Amino acid sequence: MQWLLKLLDRFTERSVRNVAHTHGRRSLITKIGVALVGGAVLPMLPFDRSGQFMSANAAQPKKPAPNLDPTQCEYWRYCAFDGYLCTCCGGSLTQCPPGTEASKVSWVGTCLNPEDGRHYLVSYNDCCGKGSCGECLCNNNERERPGYRLGVHNDINWCMANTSSMFHCTTSIIVGLA
Incomplete structure (x- = not known):
């Protein structure tokens, strides 16, 4: 050794x-x-730090595409939408927030669902009884008609038939296939 x-x-x-x-x-x-x-x-x-970036993003939940996220103006149901999203104001796609009531009259739109490729008839109901929500204002005028065809015109205060004509937000209810 x-x-x-x-x-x-x-x-x-x-x-x-x-x-x-x-x-x-x-x-x-x-x-x-x-x-x-x-x-x-x-x-x-x-x-190059892209490997670290991708692993950090992989840990975070993926956000849905804007046309599939009901809190975004690009959501497919909002093709003829004009107003504040009830999904941002305490309600949902189909329910008015507490303290408001759905308008007795509404306007309709025909929207394409990108997930199944079908067109749906969508009823837009204003929620009335409170002052304007002020969150998530959207104005989509796809296939909007002039004001003399009230059922397809979205620039009217649809709360006019309710006891309180104060507009708060708008829901988006699928009525059926177009």
């Missing part, structure tokens, strides 16, 4: 002496300086 240590010791000594004969002290100091400066600059270099 001692002969192995002596052999290793002689090999190391020869290697170090060989390096000392071929390189001066200044070159050693230069290399150490380059390593120190290079080590300090290395964190400033750009590098």
Whole structure:
């Protein structure tokens, strides 16, 4: 075992002496300086973090596409919608928020559902009885008709037939296939 240590010791000594004969002290100091400066600059270099970004996003729940999210104006049921979304005002797609009542009259639209490729007849009912919600205002006028065809015109206060004509928000109820 001692002969192995002596052999290793002689090999190391020869290697170090060989390096000392071929390189001066200044070159050693230069290399150490380059390593120190290079080590300090290395964190400033750009590098690809997309792998970390994708794994961070994978942990977060995916948001639905805007045409499939009932809190977005691009939701497919809102193709002829004009008003504040009840989904943002304490109600739902089909229910008025507490303290309001559905309008007795409404307008209709024909909207394409991107999930099944079918057109649906959608009734838009204003919720009346409270002041304007002020959240999530949408104005989609797909296939809107002029004001003289009231059933397909969305720029009217549809709360006019209720006891309180104050408009709060609008629901979107599927009536059937178009």
